Structures are given as C-alpha cells and as structure tokens.
Amino acid sequence: MDAPKVAALPWSPELVEAFAPSAARNPFGALESPREILQGSYVFEVECGQQRALMAVRPIPIDAGGVRAEITGLVSSGPLFHAEAMDRAALLIAHQLDADILTMTTQLPRLVRACNRHGWTTTGAVVSKWLKPH
Numbered sequence: 001m002d003a004p005k006v007a008a009l010p011w012s013p014e015l016v017e018a019f020a021p022s023a024a025r026n027p028f029g030a031l032e033s034p035r036e037i038l039q040g041s042y043v044f045e046v047e048c049g050q051q052r053a054l055m056a057v058r059p060i061p062i063d064a065g066g067v068r069a070e071i072t073g074l075v076s077s078g079p080l081f082h083a084e085a086m087d088r089a090a091l092l093i094a095h096q097l098d099a100d101i102l103t104m105t106t107q108l109p110r111l112v113r114a115c116n117r118h119g120w121t122t123t124g125a126v127v128s129k130w131l132k133p134h
Helices: 013-018 020-024 034-038 083-096 109-117
Strands: 005-009 042-048 051-061 067-076 101-104
Touching: 005 083, 013 020, 013 034, 020 034, 020 067, 034 067, 042 083, 051 083, 067 083, 083 101, 083 109
Parallel strands: 067 101
Antiparallel strands: 005 042, 042 051, 051 067
C-alpha cells in the first residue's frame, strides 16, 4: 500500500459543508451542528493511491498532561477510503499534533470493527434519550 500523503488545508465554508455527511453520522450530530462538531479542529486532505479523504482532527489537552487527537470528521472524496489507509493517515496527523492518544466517535459499527482490526480499542458507547420533542 502506498504511504499516505497528508496536507493541511485552511478552513472555508465549503470545507465545513463537505463534512456535513460525517457530522450527520457523528453520535452528537443530532445535538451539535457541523460547525460545533468541527470547532477547534484542523482539516487535512489525505491521499493514499487513488483513495482521497478529508479528515478533521482536534487536539485536546489532557489534564494529566499530553494531548488527545480527536478525529471530528472523515469524508471520502474519491473511492472508499480503506481502514488501513485511514489509520495510517490518522497516525501521521496525530504525530504532527504531538498527540499521546487518538480517538474518534462514530455511529458506524463497520467503521468500529475496521478500527479494531487496526489496533483501536472500543472504550464505551454514547447513549442518549430525548426529553422533549425534537
């Protein structure tokens, strides 16, 4: 497999809009707008062979020291971005951010299984219950 190429991009309204499908699949998507989900994130264009994607990653300081790199958005912009390529690109970005841990939330069980195959650990679940009509 080709080594992933990672390029940082400046945010634009079009890039925020490009992450709308990812935000809709975020477990907090019903509670937060795409702009809120992506707030504080850097955006990267990642490429691995013919595979291309946009990845938003937010560095978050950890109270005990260190940094958590949270993938806040991931959208393929070409052929489906395979888990191995996504994992390798995410690791490159996390190292650029000097992160100690890499995290992501998703509603896609298939993505969770793919991440697990590449060394990610499932550490919990998000459960929610609407208290007022929405």
